[in-house]
Amino acid sequence: MSILEVKNLTKQFGGLTATSDISMGVEKNSITAVIGPNGAGKTTFFNMITAVYRPTSGDILLNGKSLVGLKPHQVSKFGITRTFQNIRLFNEQTVLDNVLVGMHQRLKGHWVGTLLHFPNVKREEENAKIEAYKILEYVGLEEYVNENAGNLAYGAQRRLEIARAIAAKPKVLLLDEPAAGMNPKETQKLTDLIHDMRTRLDVTIILIEHDMKLVMKISDFIYVLDHGELIASGVPEEIRNNKRVIEAYLGKGAVLNG
């Protein structure tokens, strides 16, 4: 069953068509990759799903409900969170607080409750911190709890983005080039993490990535965009051998083995 469905999605910037008439479905609890050359429209595709951009035309359905026209924070509330290709952390806040912000819409306490010391608000805060800590442990950042997010090295920042995104307990998690800037070893760890998240968090994952080793290893299904159009889709084996994909994207030498 598709949890997320996209119909005829088009986005134009002035004269430039960044994505054109894309339709696709994402299976629940799958790991789906979106790949394609630079400027193919992958990030734009994520931006439309998360309501950063409004599609020029087309529809996006989560469990059959349209998301088009919502505000970004509403999309998050509906259960879709993401990471960003250009890291966007709250640099001046601690790592822990970054994760707590990720939990924002799950916390029910009202500020009036905070002021009046309502016990339920207090308890919720305590529990949230504990949970945030566990998430940080999970992504391997527990030693940086009190560090300012902006001071972390690149790879750690990427993991913190993931931590913040899963803190919202999403149904669908969008990862935009999570392995960028990581060395093979770190990428390996990331691969394991993504795998584990799917089962442990019961979440559907869509990722954009240029690291083909990771993509081929991890994905259940792959969509390939080029010049804003969907040029191929299929399981990794099919994509790896798809001529158009090799030509436009992979390059001959890059057909790596698993």
Add this chain to the structure above:
Amino acid sequence: MANENGTHFLELKQVESFYGKIQALNGIDLYINEGEIVTLIGSNGAGKSTTLKSISGQVQPKTGTILFDGTDITKNAPHQTALSGIAQVPEGRRIFPRLTVRENLQIGAFSVKDKKVVSERMERVFGYFPRLKERLEQKGGTMSGGEQQMLAIGRALMMKPKLLMLDEPSMGLAPIIVEQIFDIVKEMNKEGMTILLVEQNAFQALQIANRGYVIQTGSIVLEGKGSELMTNEQVREAYLA
């Protein structure tokens, strides 16, 4: 390996750099000879970018010296370093977001007075990255991640530097472009440009490099020929997976 006077093209001696109170480099020793490709590998936060920034002057080393082409550039401001012939493709691309692609390239050749030279160089860059030619008037900031990376490299090439430093040039690029980038680096090198390459993609970097350094928590822990390092057990274990 050293030139006639026994000095190297670029040489770092015991360089220590700080961010506020945080020490990022604990005494780096490193040299590059003219015409070499040297690569610097290491895990996240090891200090690769900081090393480049120390050379370019974005970070002022607290102690140690940096010699380039026989002159001490340790205390140089970034623009002076650039004028002396060192270009850097910074981490995260750092495109001027509200300048057009054309202007971004032009500014790379800021110190060049001759307009003709500028347009010649620009044509060369277009030869490497045709996408840039298609988007001459697009604002740099709206280009896709990979397009920006191309622009950043192109911009540095506009300077026609003696030493080109690339900080993770393959990050965010499609595999096919990554290959291209490495090809371009090789080609530039053939034409006489000396190259210092920081890469996560250690395998490919070491393949094209004459020599490589491995940096760990702010210190050089290994150095050697590219091919040697590639086969080094320790390196394979740590970075090549």
Add this chain to the structure above:
Amino acid sequence: MLQQIIQILPQVLVDGLTLGFIYAVVAIGYTLVYGILELINFAHGDVFMTGSFIGAGVLFFLMSIGFLSSVPSLIVFIIVILIAALATGFLGVGIERVAYRPLRRRNAPKLIALITSIGISFILEDVVRFIAELKTGNYIITAPSLFKTQYHLNIHSIMPFFHNVTFQASFLVVLVVTVVMLISLDIFVNRTKWGMAMRAVAQDRETASLMSINVNRVISVTFFIGSALGGATGVLFMIQYGTIDPYIGFILGIKAFTAAVLGGIGNIRGAMLGGILLGLMEMFAAANLSTITHGAMGAEYKDVFAFIILILVLIFKPEGLFGKAVVEKV
């Protein structure tokens, strides 16, 4: 009602343009500095004021040596405006050195520069006041007038629904000089390498320096140009209105800053058009508000009118009238 508005329209246009051009040039000073440092340079209005005082000082000096009577006004004017522009240009560079550059070096938060700029603004006001008072016993200065020939445009006889227009020769001077300054600046910023360097520094200082751009120098030059323009405008102001005091920079500064934003801050042409527009709007409101509202609201609401228009513009075009929407790439 409409009839009266139309009758005085030509005069309102002339007066509005005079004020508007002055706003425009001062606005550019804000925009330049803002563009490059993202700093609202509160001291800029006072640099403008200082320029007018330096101009007045030079004028008084020339008068005291009898230069004024022996040489055509235009030459005197050119001397005065050049000296004032140079002096304020260097003043601007000095302010940048003392009050802003050290902050940059220490990586201070952006807003802290707001404090030094306010401090500098107080200092300039009072230093000028003390000097003027020491010299003349009063700090409200009325300068010798240079271009006071009155012109009457008899448009009433051609177009009877208009009243006649009167203006002084100084109006023409203001017009010509500001237009020349605006055009040359526009060319400088948009067509020259220095201009491009300025924009590059504005967007990413660190990377600009990697491109062999001397960032501090670019910033100094920017301050020099912005301040020199401000100072020159101070002279124009003095010529046009005759009377100056150390506090003229304050109100004018707010207005010019508003104009810069109205046009789209960081955008030179925007600042020009914003300034002209603001001048026209203000003049129009002062002349017509009470006619339009039947006395319920008078000229005293002219700033309210201008600000409401500003807010409306920003609501519908958040990047200002002439600013281009910068869509942040996500």
Add this chain to the structure above:
Amino acid sequence: MREQISKFSQSPKAQAIFFAAYVIVTALGLYLMQTSVIAFLLLLFSILILYYLKLKTRTKWLIGLFIIAVVVPLVASQGPSFQSYMEVGTLVGIYAAMSLGLNVVVGFAGLLDLGFIAFFAVGAYTYAIFASTQASHFMPFGHYPLPGDTFWLFILIGAIIASIFGILLGIPVLRVRGDYLAIVTLGFGEIIRIVLNNMDHPINITNGALGISSITPPNFLGIPIGNSSQFYFIVLGIFLVVIYIVTRLEHSKLGRAWKAVRDNEIAAQASGIPLVKTKLAAFAIGASFSGMMGAVFAAKQMYVDATSFTYLESTMILVMVILGGMGSVPGVILGAAVVTILNTQVLTDLSNWLTQLSTNGVISIPDALSPAKMQRLIFGILLVVFALYRTQGLIPHKNRKINVEKLKKEASEAPGGALLSKERAETGGTD
């Protein structure tokens, strides 16, 4: 020497003794030299020392409160300068509360506001209109002036009306970004001031430029309140409430949302934070503090007109916030105190002293440079010096550090041990 210092900085006991001694000495100093501003300032300085001591937060609060509410008034009350000190204290309280309000807007939510004084004006006029005969010009019912004991109600009303204005301002603000916001708020502030200054026709609501005089002083259980020393305690009370609100909110869900919006709007939205609501909350809450103090101000001055609410005032409050240390609650309070005490007391005293010297012929100064005229100049110089030497503010903001060990322990003990508690918000509604 260094060793001793470090020992001292480690030992709470030594510090406590030193501190007690300091307070006693300075208090005694003020007691004996009632007119000495220096003694007064030294005593106040103890609060700053207290801030840096290694004591439990709660203890610090209690001690600080004791000094401010008991020691200072008691010691100062013995001489002729009493009311003057209390006036300064009152003004510090008023500005500190406003700065804390602005700090919510600028420091926490990152919205540059150059028209903050408008909310103060709104609060002041609200009380002024109803506590004088002014209201009878346009109110069809009721007897005006209202009696002085309605003042207490008006503190609340001032807060509410000001926050309504805050929300009003918020509406255009939601569209504009960054520094455009600065000019919109500046415009808003000016609009409010000009309108207040002109609303004497067609209907006379504010009495226009003539201002509203003869405002009824507040009344506490039948005692009329008119002295600075009395207002001091009112202001202190409100100020404590404000601090409480600010510090509680800073580390709450709302506080985190403000800072998230400040640091990165797009990421904040993607994390489920509604921009509109969050920004409006900042404006409304920040404004309400000013509104409360506005009512107090009107009651204290017994006269309001629009000259108290100029753009310069707005920038002054901003200066207090930035100078103190944006986002830092103790910093902002210190910033407000420093600027206010400088302006109302120290600079005046300094210039009086210089004048005294020159009248006594000790120094000679030409009249154009009379020290009495130099207050703003000196203030300007001080601003530049402060900013250059404390680039991060007087007390820079620091993120609160969580006790990791404790958290770790709790995390391992937490029930279930599951990574994320099981229940998941089912497809949420809209916001």
Add this chain to the structure above:
Amino acid sequence: ASGSAGGGSKAKTVIKIATQTPLSGPEATIGDALKLGAELAIDDQKAAFAKKGFDLQIAPYDDQADPKKGVANAQLIASDSSILGVVGHLNSGVAIPSSEVYDKNNIVMVSPANTATAVTDRGLKTVNRICARDDFQGPAGANYAVNTLKAKKIFVIQDKTAYGSGLAQAFRDQAAKLGAQIVGYEGITVGEKDFSGVISQAVAQKPDLIYFGGVYAEGGLIIKQARQQGLNIPIMGGDGMDSSATVQIAGDSVKNFYFSTVVGDVTKTAKGKKFADDYKAKFGKNIESYSAYGYDSASVLLQGLMNAIDKNGGKLPTRQAVAQAVRAITNFDGIATKVGFDSKGDNNFAKIYIYKFNKAAYPATQVSEITKK
């Protein structure tokens, strides 16, 4: 709190008179003139007080035209027990709240320049002024404009300050009562220099007189710019225009400008002449009419103080006694005006003079003198 030390001791007891006026900021010119006037008066009396064993001093305060600052200073003044009286303020808006503090501390205030009605209408025992009220000056001007100058269509401009507004309102109401048509009532912003907008509007209304309520810094420019737009009709203003600066700013345009003021030409009397000369000698500046206000206010205050000292047997009197003594003055001859306070603290002898500029030189020519009804 009140003065403690007796006058009997050998060391001279210090008595201070405070002035509180704007000494910095845009309004400092007048503020400074007021202060200097008071300073001169205090100097003049120094010897007389020294004879009685008192060291008379001035304590200048800068209220920065800001009500908050005024009140804070007032508290400082109250806390200095050697201060027995205040000369001030310039701005009614500052005087009103500050005087609440003076009153609580029984410090007498003599205002040289606050014309707003609310200053004395609040009935404070300590508040006095030597200048005329807006509701006297304004109508006096209106009478002259309508009856003598035969103005039928009047365009009123005011500066939206407590002073300018109050005066212009009083003028307008009286002029309307006398049958003139008010063809415009517009406000301008203090500190600006371009008033062409309002003037264009005036041109369109074709008035036969313009009235301006405000101070010379703006008024001078309004005159000048009105003339530039061809309005060669009489223009009229209040005491805020009574300054040589009006001529400096307006230049030749000042001809045919009228203003009402509470001060006669002081240089006409010998006393006044001496004052002007002393002033020039001491401060290197020519007097302003405000200097004379300042001088007279201080002189009246000192007279009251002297009376109180005498009444107290040569010993230092209480502040309260000084306040009573000042209020009790019924006939004091100043250089600018006679002073006698009524029960509210208003000056019974406050006169209005109307002046006209026939040429671009200060002082102008007196054309009328109006006594309180």
